[in-house]
Amino acid sequence: MKISTLTKKKPAFLYLIGVLFIMGTSIFATMHHSNAETIEKKNNPVQEIKKEKIDHQEQQTQPVESKPVQMASKNYNVEQENTISGPELDKHLKGNLKGLGTDFVKSGEEHDIDPIFLAALAAQETGWGNSDIASSPWNNIGGITCMPDIYANIFGEDYPNPGCEQLVEGGTNWQKFLSIEDSIRFKAIYLKQYYVKNGNETIGEIQTVYAPSQAANDATGLNNHWVKNIVSIMNDVKAEQA
Incomplete structure (x- = not known):
């Protein structure tokens, strides 16, 4: 009777072991990847700074809309918004x-x-x-x-x-x-x-x-x-x- 009971439970026990093994492997891989990214950032601070600088420069070089300059003439209206420092x-x-x-x-x-x-x-x-x-x-x-x-x-x-x-x-x-x-x-x-x-x-x-x-x-x-x-x-x- 005992042998029969163990024989029936064995496949379920092995399945549980397999699931736990897969979950452990996944968690280990995720932690390893996260640690690797952290280590890479620590080991390459210059690269990170350069990337931020490039991103900032790209923002600064975006075209800025400028107002057209109206040349003066006899009919020039002097009530104008300032265009000069x-x-x-x-x-x-x-x-x-x-x-x-x-x-x-x-x-x-x-x-x-x-x-x-x-x-x-x-x-x-x-x-x-x-x-x-x-x-x-x-x-x-x-x-x-x-x-x-x-x-x-x-x-x-x-x-x-x-x-x-x-x-x-x-x-x-x-x-x-x-x-x-x-x-x-x-x-x-x-x-x-x-x-x-x-x-x-x-x-x-x-x-x-x-x-x-x-x-x-x-x-x-x-x-x-x-x-x-x-x-x-x-x-x-x-x-x-x-």
Whole structure:
């Protein structure tokens, strides 16, 4: 009776042993593979770093969508989104305007006026910052005539106004500013509030009010070349961006 019972149970016992053997082999193989990967990573840290670096470089070299550069013209709308940094703009500035690129960009961005136009306007009005009114006590790089009411409106009633002064006796009364930075800021706000918002948005439209031909303070007729000069200065900068 006992022999018969053992004979019947033997195949089931052998099957169980076989299943356990296969499971053990599988677990051992998995652990061995995992350990091998860990050892390989530890033994090849440089290779892993190189792979991460390559992946990062591939991400950086993905094409970035860039906005097309609009070249300046008489019909150029000065209310433009900025496309240039301060240091980049400064590369194109000359004379006493050199080093003011960041100030033009800051004021332009704050008041939605193209900084390249602001810089070109300053270059036109002051000979790249080399005229007398661009230096102390005027600090005026926009060719701004005396306008105390507008000065107070832009800066506030409590902001000190250094007043106005003629460059030569009997000549134009020029607005003074506490600093060159104030002059740039004033110019951006002035253009926004008194030109753009009143429908004078293009370089040509601004010229008819800002620097009209046959103006009383333009005896040599420089205003006749105002648009052409500003467009030329702006496009010298924009050509490098295009």
